[in-house]
Amino acid sequence: MNRPFKPYPFTAKQYPASLPPLAGGVDRVRRPVVVVGGGPVGYCAALGLADHGVPVVLLEADDSVCFGSRAICISRRSLEIISRLGAADGFLRQGLPWTGGRSFYRDDEVLNFRMPMDENQKHPPMINLAQYSIEQLLLDAAEQKSDLIEIRWQNRVTAIDAREDGARLTVETPEGCYAVEADWVVAADGGRSFLREALGLKLKGASYEGRYLIVDIVLDTTRPVERLAYFDPPCNPGSTVLVHKQPEGVWRVDYQLRDGEDPDEAIKPENVMPRVESLLGMMGETGAWSPVWIGIYKANALTLDDYRHRRVLFAGDAAHLLPIFGVRGANSGIDDADNLAWKLALVVKGRASERLIDSYSAERVAAARENLSYGTKSTEFMAPPSFAFELMRKAVLGLAVKFPELRSLINPRQSSAIAYTTSPLNAGTQEAEFAGGPAPGTVLPECPLAITEGPSVRAGHLTDLIGPRITALYFAGDDAVPNELTACEASMLARDIPFAIVRVARKGNDRLLAMYDAAPGTLYLVRPDGHVFARWRRFDAGDVTRAVDHLLQT
Amino acid sequence: MTEAELDTAYTHLCKTMTDLGEARASLFLARFALLAMVRIGDAGVVQGLTDDAAAGVAAGPAA
Numbered sequence: 001m002n003r004p005f006k007p008y009p010f011t012a013k014q015y016p017a018s019l020p021p022l023a024g025g026v027d028r029v030r031r032p033v034v035v036v037g038g039g040p041v042g043y044c045a046a047l048g049l050a051d052h053g054v055p056v057v058l059l060e061a062d063d064s065v066c067f068g069s070r071a072i073c074i075s076r077r078s079l080e081i082i083s084r085l086g087a088a089d090g091f092l093r094q095g096l097p098w099t100g101g102r103s104f105y106r107d108d109e110v111l112n113f114r115m116p117m118d119e120n121q122k123h124p125p126m127i128n129l130a131q132y133s134i135e136q137l138l139l140d141a142a143e144q145k146s147d148l149i150e151i152r153w154q155n156r157v158t159a160i161d162a163r164e165d166g167a168r169l170t171v172e173t174p175e176g177c178y179a180v181e182a183d184w185v186v187a188a189d190g191g192r193s194f195l196r197e198a199l200g201l202k203l204k205g206a207s208y209e210g211r212y213l214i215v216d217i218v219l220d221t222t223r224p225v226e227r228l229a230y231f232d233p234p235c236n237p238g239s240t241v242l243v244h245k246q247p248e249g250v251w252r253v254d255y256q257l258r259d260g261e262d263p264d265e266a267i268k269p270e271n272v273m274p275r276v277e278s279l280l281g282m283m284g285e286t287g288a289w290s291p292v293w294i295g296i297y298k299a300n301a302l303t304l305d306d307y308r309h310r311r312v313l314f315a316g317d318a319a320h321l322l323p324i325f326g327v328r329g330a331n332s333g334i335d336d337a338d339n340l341a342w343k344l345a346l347v348v349k350g351r352a353s354e355r356l357i358d359s360y361s362a363e364r365v366a367a368a369r370e371n372l373s374y375g376t377k378s379t380e381f382m383a384p385p386s387f388a389f390e391l392m393r394k395a396v397l398g399l400a401v402k403f404p405e406l407r408s409l410i411n412p413r414q415s416s417a418i419a420y421t422t423s424p425l426n427a428g429t430q431e432a433e434f435a436g437g438p439a440p441g442t443v444l445p446e447c448p449l450a451i452t453e454g455p456s457v458r459a460g461h462l463t464d465l466i467g468p469r470i471t472a473l474y475f476a477g478d479d480a481v482p483n484e485l486t487a488c489e490a491s492m493l494a495r496d497i498p499f500a501i502v503r504v505a506r507k508g509n510d511r512l513l514a515m516y517d518a519a520p521g522t523l524y525l526v527r528p529d530g531h532v533f534a535r536w537r538r539f540d541a542g543d544v545t546r547a548v549d550h551l552l553q554t
Numbered sequence: 555m556t557e558a559e560l561d562t563a564y565t566h567l568c569k570t571m572t573d574l575g576e577a578r579a580s581l582f583l584a585r586f587a588l589l590a591m592v593r594i595g596d597a598g599v600v601q602g603l604t605d606d607a608a609a610g611v612a613a614g615p616a617a
Binding site: 377380385386387388389391392396398399402403405406408409 | 557561564565567569570571572579606609611
């Protein structure tokens, strides 16, 4: 049985190669930041830097956004970040939101999970969107900021000289070769990162033997969006199958190959089509379908020990490779970019010490290790690495219908925001006085609130208030913002440190006050990436200044 | 036991059994079952768990 392939419902625009004005084969301008790699991570880093007013050159080896089946799930935390970068509208318009999923063992449903979704949330816990669309939407946003972001297509980096005070990149293009000097380089050049190889840096961790076949199809159906997992299904005994819906009628089907199965044989269309056909039959899908893409995937759980090498900063898959299960790949890369952008911007502008950059590595390596431990657990369940994991999984799946207390072991542990609880940037000395609310290092929990702007009050969400600045969330009683805090703000702005006070009125914000364990006079300081870095029940100007100086490591 | 603790216990058991090797897995599980029995300390519960563990096993393929 064979079926003709259909193209993806997406046409990528192709871009010509571009060269900057050269002097002796070298870009005339020494660039403060060069981002290598035009994927989701590179674009988010460039957009974040531009938000802080830092000009960026982005080098992309290809002539268009990506092709094929890659990342497809964007988490709530990523949507928050992308919102701040001004690109969320397209994601929410095009992406398919979902809140949970079901797992089956043979014929029985053994898990029906829901991700946290309550009335406090602005964004769904997850949307499905193909990576080519993710890149296109971020590219559209970057093109809106062409005064600060220069994208050079068909610019392939072929050598790097990394020094203590910068780096020189050699770039090949169809129009010729040139070099560019940069103060800082963001290496967002993906899982097979050239820069990582060229600098002799090694990823460490585990690679798993289990392989998955990835098949994208277009299917005519009205089935709702949810994550489906089939263990040992009647259509494909002994295998594990995952099913995800994407926009425009595209469905992603992931099959675990059986032990000893030859990947080169399994990937042949004549072997793939009957498996998809029998899966769709089992699911009761009778609509027309066509294959779009077939690929193969092997789970890795690897990271660099340090994301900084002199002036080169690694982010996304260039820095770490996470297993597919739990959708942490692209999402953790977007978090890397969000963490890095404001730090690099403040260092480039001379507002923070270079030590702030070291905190990027400290925080994001710790995040990668946390992601790896969750991803490893998911992988050990989804693609058991030994007879023991296989045997125990079989026991869990067989008992889960009758014993619900075992079902948490089947839960896919989807990506969620990570707290930098041990970050060197955290400050504040009154933790014991808080019985709840986000401690330093934690991402702001979402909450609807009444935003007062002059005489008018509008409904919004807390994450709407975070911008490319340090935000001081002041919980007011009936009073105005105290003079001490406005004086602080004035002195920060005089030092050209981006800082803004947001006064949260008591009226209409009961839920927020409870969630943040806030009383009149409570102050939270929030980083540009939405993580709390200090909070007080009572504060004075000295506390605030010291916490900000500590944050900027000055 | 919380979900996280169950998760950790599960992984520890899987890794221990992996290290012992497949040939010794049955003996390991038998010893674990015995220790669990005496720790549970309730004959009725142990008998019920034994029956629950056996239910449906005969119907499926061998491990």
